[in-house]
Amino acid sequence: MGSTTSVAGQRQHAHHFKNGREEFEACKQGMWIFLVTEVLFFSGLFLAYAILRVFYPEMVAAAHHELDWKMGGLNTVVLLISSWTMARAVSAAQRGQAQKVVSFLLATFICAGIFMCVKYMEYSHKIHEGLLPGSLFSFKDLLSVDKVGLFFSVYFVMTGIHGLHVLIGMGLILWIMKRASRNEFGPNYFTPVEMLGLYWHFVDLVWIYLFPLLYLVS
Amino acid sequence: MATSTVQHGDNYINHSQGIMSWLKTLDHKRIGIMYLFSILFFFLVGGIFALLVRLELLAPGMQFMSQDKYNQAFTYHGAIMVFMVIIPLIPAAIGNFVLPMMVGAKDVAFPRWNLASYYVYMTGALVAASTLFMNGVDTGWTFYTPYSIRTNTSAAWVLMGAFIMGFSSILTGLNFIVTVHKLRAPGLSWDRLPLFVWALYATSIIQILATPVLAITLFLLILERTLGIGIFDPKLGGDPVLFQHFFWFYSHPAVYIMVLPAMGVISEVIPVFSRKPIFGYKAIAAATFGIALVSFIVWGHHMFVSGQSAFANYVFSLLTMFVAIPTGVKVFSWLGTLYKGSLRFDAPMLYVYGFLIVFTIGGLTGMFLATVSLDVHLTDTYFVVAHFHYVMVGGTLLGFMAGLHYWFPKFTGKMYKESTATWAALIINIGFNVTFFPQFILGALGMPRRYADYLPQFETLNRLSTVGSWFILLGFLVVAYNLWSALKSGVKAGNNPWGALTLEWQTPSPPPHENFTNDPVVTEGPYEYVGEKALMGVNGAV
Numbered sequence: 001m002g003s004t005t006s007v008a009g010q011r012q013h014a015h016h017f018k019n020g021r022e023e024f025e026a027c028k029q030g031m032w033i034f035l036v037t038e039v040l041f042f043s044g045l046f047l048a049y050a051i052l053r054v055f056y057p058e059m060v061a062a063a064h065h066e067l068d069w070k071m072g073g074l075n076t077v078v079l080l081i082s083s084w085t086m087a088r089a090v091s092a093a094q095r096g097q098a099q100k101v102v103s104f105l106l107a108t109f110i111c112a113g114i115f116m117c118v119k120y121m122e123y124s125h126k127i128h129e130g131l132l133p134g135s136l137f138s139f140k141d142l143l144s145v146d147k148v149g150l151f152f153s154v155y156f157v158m159t160g161i162h163g164l165h166v167l168i169g170m171g172l173i174l175w176i177m178k179r180a181s182r183n184e185f186g187p188n189y190f191t192p193v194e195m196l197g198l199y200w201h202f203v204d205l206v207w208i209y210l211f212p213l214l215y216l217v218s
Numbered sequence: 219m220a221t222s223t224v225q226h227g228d229n230y231i232n233h234s235q236g237i238m239s240w241l242k243t244l245d246h247k248r249i250g251i252m253y254l255f256s257i258l259f260f261f262l263v264g265g266i267f268a269l270l271v272r273l274e275l276l277a278p279g280m281q282f283m284s285q286d287k288y289n290q291a292f293t294y295h296g297a298i299m300v301f302m303v304i305i306p307l308i309p310a311a312i313g314n315f316v317l318p319m320m321v322g323a324k325d326v327a328f329p330r331w332n333l334a335s336y337y338v339y340m341t342g343a344l345v346a347a348s349t350l351f352m353n354g355v356d357t358g359w360t361f362y363t364p365y366s367i368r369t370n371t372s373a374a375w376v377l378m379g380a381f382i383m384g385f386s387s388i389l390t391g392l393n394f395i396v397t398v399h400k401l402r403a404p405g406l407s408w409d410r411l412p413l414f415v416w417a418l419y420a421t422s423i424i425q426i427l428a429t430p431v432l433a434i435t436l437f438l439l440i441l442e443r444t445l446g447i448g449i450f451d452p453k454l455g456g457d458p459v460l461f462q463h464f465f466w467f468y469s470h471p472a473v474y475i476m477v478l479p480a481m482g483v484i485s486e487v488i489p490v491f492s493r494k495p496i497f498g499y500k501a502i503a504a505a506t507f508g509i510a511l512v513s514f515i516v517w518g519h520h521m522f523v524s525g526q527s528a529f530a531n532y533v534f535s536l537l538t539m540f541v542a543i544p545t546g547v548k549v550f551s552w553l554g555t556l557y558k559g560s561l562r563f564d565a566p567m568l569y570v571y572g573f574l575i576v577f578t579i580g581g582l583t584g585m586f587l588a589t590v591s592l593d594v595h596l597t598d599t600y601f602v603v604a605h606f607h608y609v610m611v612g613g614t615l616l617g618f619m620a621g622l623h624y625w626f627p628k629f630t631g632k633m634y635k636e637s638t639a640t641w642a643a644l645i646i647n648i649g650f651n652v653t654f655f656p657q658f659i660l661g662a663l664g665m666p667r668r669y670a671d672y673l674p675q676f677e678t679l680n681r682l683s684t685v686g687s688w689f690i691l692l693g694f695l696v697v698a699y700n701l702w703s704a705l706k707s708g709v710k711a712g713n714n715p716w717g718a719l720t721l722e723w724q725t726p727s728p729p730p731h732e733n734f735t736n737d738p739v740v741t742e743g744p745y746e747y748v749g750e751k752a753l754m755g756v757n758g759a760v
Contacts, residue, residue, distance in 0.1 A: 037426055
């Protein structure tokens with residue numbers, strides 16, 4: 001957020017701010033407000049999930065066995081590690097250690113990549129088996145369970161939108177890595193890294209809720 | 219509040235040249251003007267659909283449309299007017315231009331996101347409008363399931379358009395909140411903020427909290443149509459009433475996204491044209507937030523006949539009554555400001571007088587509909603149609619017209635012809651009441667909404683209503699002519715033709731590129747119309 005004008009490596013704050021501090025504060029507030037909208041966006045899905053649990057508790061209990069908790073658990077660990085590397089990247093940016101920023105962002109990116117690979121394996125397995133949303137559901141062992149497709153609707157929509165956020169985050173990480181390698185960040189200007197960090201922790205946090213709700217219900 | 223008004227000819231219009239300098243601008247004033255023209259274009263489109271609907275209802279039986287076309291016409295009228303016109307109208311067009319100036323800033327906090335919001339809006343609007351050339355859409359603007367899942371029309375594209383436009387609304391709200399927090403001029407404490415800024419701030423909070431819920435709802439409905447995920451589809455075990463809950467959780471607060479900015483305009487215009495400090499500044503600001511708060515806990519009053527529990531009906535009915543309290547605080551504060559003021563009858567103020575009468579009728583009939591026993595009788599009748607047009611058109615649109623005439627000299631540096639503007643205001647106000655008042659009676663008599671035909675006993679009132687719609691058209695044509703000719707050949711307006719005290723009037727018209735020639739410093743509240751300042755502008759110029 002905010003425009004960049006690099007003059008010989010020295011970044012000036014955008015023209016309508018009094019100083020860099022004011023700009024940083026504005027960006028941070030804007031980012032938090034954006035995260036509020038994200039929470040509300042996901043809240044609709046969590047509500048739909050809650051209603052599903054209340055309407056069809058046996059169906060949810062039966063259907064969740066088709067999710068592999070080991071894969072979900074692995075992804076949880078991977079994302080937790082990525083949150084740590086992201087936090088290190090932010091603190092390195094605040095100290096102006098460009099090389100460290102790049103390394104930690106790269107580690108974060110790799111974790112995100114592992115997450116997406118595991119997700120891909122889970123998805124392709126389910127699509128292959130016919131464990132699909134709503135009307136498309138065709139997995140024969142569970143066809144006798146009433147409304148079972150709904151569980152996979154919620155599963156695919158929630159993890160799909162979350163996965164989309166991970167992908168967007170990976171794109172942003174690459175962009176910030178490139179800027180860090182050009183030595184753009186330091187004690188006076190690290191706003192983009194900090195904002196990326198906030199976004200990334202949010203994406204992790206959503207998964208921390210999704211994992212038990214979808215994989216560990218009983 | 220004095221700032222230098224040195225004229226050196228540079229303003230936001232001539233600051234840079236060429237169409238690209240507009241399309242790529244980061245200047246909030248230009249973005250506001252781009253929004254204004256785009257929204258007014260869609261207002262014309264939505265208005266044409268309204269006129270077609272009224273024309274079809276001129277007489278019983280079918281006149282010139284098929285019943286399917288009629289369903290599409292009222293759907294487009296509603297969807298265009300709600301999502302493309304009234305929601306962005308005041309915040310994105312007038313607010314974008316005026317809010318940063320009112321707080322003494324050079325721009326909004328995030329100018330690039332501001333420009334992005336405009337393109338997001340245009341993308342969404344064009345996606346939705348493209349269905350006009352496909353199979354249309356006939357669900358009504360509320361997209362109720364399960365019909366919206368089953369219809370063969372291009373509903374998914376309209377849903378996608380509304381989904382996209384939601385992000386533009388969020389971006390505008392986010393920008394305004396941060397701008398108000400971080401970019402206020404020195405001395406502009408919270409208790410000196412103009413009430414229009416307070417109104418936009420509260421509106422932004424609603425946009426931030428409610429719009430994402432609409433986004434996920436529309437997204438799920440799109441998946442419902444394309445993949446059959448079943449969350450809202452009873453056939454697959456989903457719950458269609460859940461859709462209504464989701465939809466109204468956004469769309470009731472959205473009513474206040476539409477009307478709070480208009481109330482903000484009213485709060486600006488009244489003190490200027492009464493030459494008096496506003497009555498109850500803090501009460502109006504607090505009431506704005508009261509309305510925003512209550513807006514989130516009343517959505518169930520749209521669903522009294524949906525099959526939700528009787529207990530929920532009682533609770534939502536009671537909570538809805540609370541809306542009347544902050545709204546009443548505002549109306550009485552405005553009346554208190556008018557009382558013993560040196561009232562003037564310039565065009566902006568004529569719309570305000572119209573607003574006060576019409577909006578009060580709209581608000582009070584809202585209390586009728588909040589009463590469960592009465593609402594069961596009135597649900598889905600023309601009474602509801604009349605009620606929300608009294609609030610949306612009588613409230614938001616008249617508020618917008620007041621604002622447009624009030625800030626037009628600031629936007630353009632030109633002054634429109636007062637006598638023409640007066641006539642237009644009268645025609646619009648009268649036309650509005652002739653169109654919509656009969657609909658209260660029709661609804662009470664039991665005429666259902668959204669039907670292409672009606673029983674012969676409703677003919678007289680329907681005829682009256684249709685004739686009224688022609689007067690509204692005439693009024694807007696006169697406004698368009700008046701403002702257009704002012705733009706082409708109007709007299710110079712001067713920097714502060716109304717003698718107003720808020721910051722945007724303390725700088726040249728049209729304003730320079732960065733709004734102020736010197737950074738403004740604020741030393742008192744925005745409505746201190748006492749002593750000499752109470753007399754300023756009385757003779758038309760400073």
